[in-house]
Amino acid sequence: xxxxxxxxxxxxxxxxxxHAKKEPVRINLLFLNHDRNFSTFLTIRYLVEHQRVxxxxxxxxxxxxSIISMGLLAKNLVAGDIERYEEFQYLEIYKTYxxxxxxxxxxxxxxxSSDARVVSDRRSDYVKKWGKRESSWTSKSLEDDVKTVDxxxxxxxxxxxxxxxxxxxxxxxxxxxTHSSFAxxxxxxxxxxxxxxxAVAKRFTVDEGHLIFSCFHSxxxxxxxxxxxxxxxxxxxxxxxxxxxxxxxxxEN
Numbered sequence: 191x192x193x194x195x196x197x198x199x200x201x202x203x204x205x206x207x208x209h210a211k212k213e214p215v216r217i218n219l220l221f222l223n224h225d226r227n228f229s230t231f232l233t234i235r236y237l238v239e240h241q242r243v244x245x246x247x248x249x250x251x252x253x254x255x256s257i258i259s260m261g262l263l264a265k266n267l268v269a270g271d272i273e274r275y276e277e278f279q280y281l282e283i284y285k286t287y288x289x290x291x292x293x294x295x296x297x298x299x300x301x302x303s304s305d306a307r308v309v310s311d312r313r314s315d316y317v318k319k320w321g322k323r324e325s326s327w328t329s330k331s332l333e334d335d336v337k338t339v340d341x342x343x344x345x346x347x348x349x350x351x352x353x354x355x356x357x358x359x360x361x362x363x364x365x366x367x368t369h370s371s372f373a374x375x376x377x378x379x380x381x382x383x384x385x386x387x388x389a390v391a392k393r394f395t396v397d398e399g400h401l402i403f404s405c406f407h408s409x410x411x412x413x414x415x416x417x418x419x420x421x422x423x424x425x426x427x428x429x430x431x432x433x434x435x436x437x438x439x440x441x442e443n
Contacts, residue, residue, distance in 0.1 A: 194409055196233055197435060199227075201416045204425050215272055220365075220422050223256045227415040234408050243401050247324055247360070250408040254360045255332065257411055258353070260418040261339035268328050268338075271370065274320055278327035280312040285324070344429075346436050358406045407440055414438075 205224070210217035228251050237245045261273065262268050287306055290299045301309065323329040330338075336357045346352035413432050420428020 191235065191238065193439065194231070194405075194412075197409065197413060198228075199233070200431055201428075204420065204431070205419055205423065207319070208423060210418070210423075212353070216263060216266075219272070219275060220260055220367050221421050223260050224415045224419045227256055227412060231408070231412040234266050234412075237406055238401070238405055241401055243404050246401075246404040246408055250302055250404065250411055253408070253411045254356065257414040257418060258335050258339055259327070260415060261343065261353070262328065262335060264418040264422040265342050267342055270312065270320070274316075275327050277312065277316050279318060281324050283309050321382045328377040332361070344433075346433065347440050352436075356407065356410060356414075359403070359412060401427070409439055410436060 204296060208217065208221050210221075230253050234249050236244055237249070259275070263271055268274065283301075287296065287299050287301055290296050296306075299306075321329055325331065326335070328335055333354075336353045340351055340353045348357065413435055416428055417432040420426070420432075
């Protein structure tokens with residue numbers, strides 16, 4: 191909690207106010223991601239106080255997807271990235287709308303018939319220009335996007351696959367922790383038997399080791415958000431700070 195407070199104070203002093211002297215659309219998109227990550231991280235701090243491991247991983251996964259997009263946008267690593275990033279929303283809206291149409295519930299979509307035509311046309315334009323793969327705005331898997339980011343940035347803690355490491359810890363391990371199976375529900379929890387007169391009861395307590403790992407990894411993800419917005423806005427001290435704090439966190443880990 192002390193380290194996260196330091197990180198929050200640093201980014202407030204280093205990044206704000208955010209100026210977009212060039213490429214304002216790109217900076218705005220990066221800022222919107224970071225601002226959401228900021229709010230998410232504040233929520234994670236609250237969850238840490240209440241030892242909610244599964245919820246921490248749920249929000250960390252969301253933040254991780256955001257910072258990978260930020261890493262791609264900050265260095266323009268995807269052809270036509272701004273247009274693709276903004277227009278991808280029409281694919282998402284179209285999928286929801288067509289599903290509701292199949293259920294006969296299009297009136298609940300919030301789209302008028304003219305709006306639906308616009309969405310369909312914009313989706314068709316996107317597919318013609320960028321292809322039909324609809325898994326993400328880059329048309330690649332998250333794992334492939336992670337590898338692209340790793341290849342474009344300096345190593346962290348002398349590790350060239352730093353974001354692949356985070357992907358495994360936050361996204362894959364986090365998936366297990368947030369799953370509604372028994373294994374997922376029991377992740378991060380210790381079960382203790384308590385002997386009572388005439389009965390044996392069970393008490394559920396947090397697995398502190400699991401909680402600590404979830405804290406470390408969510409902090410590394412938020413630090414990356416600071417790193418990528420700092421790079422895009424020319425705040426070079428953000429990279430130095432990121433490397434210093436990441437080394438400290440991993441050494442403690």
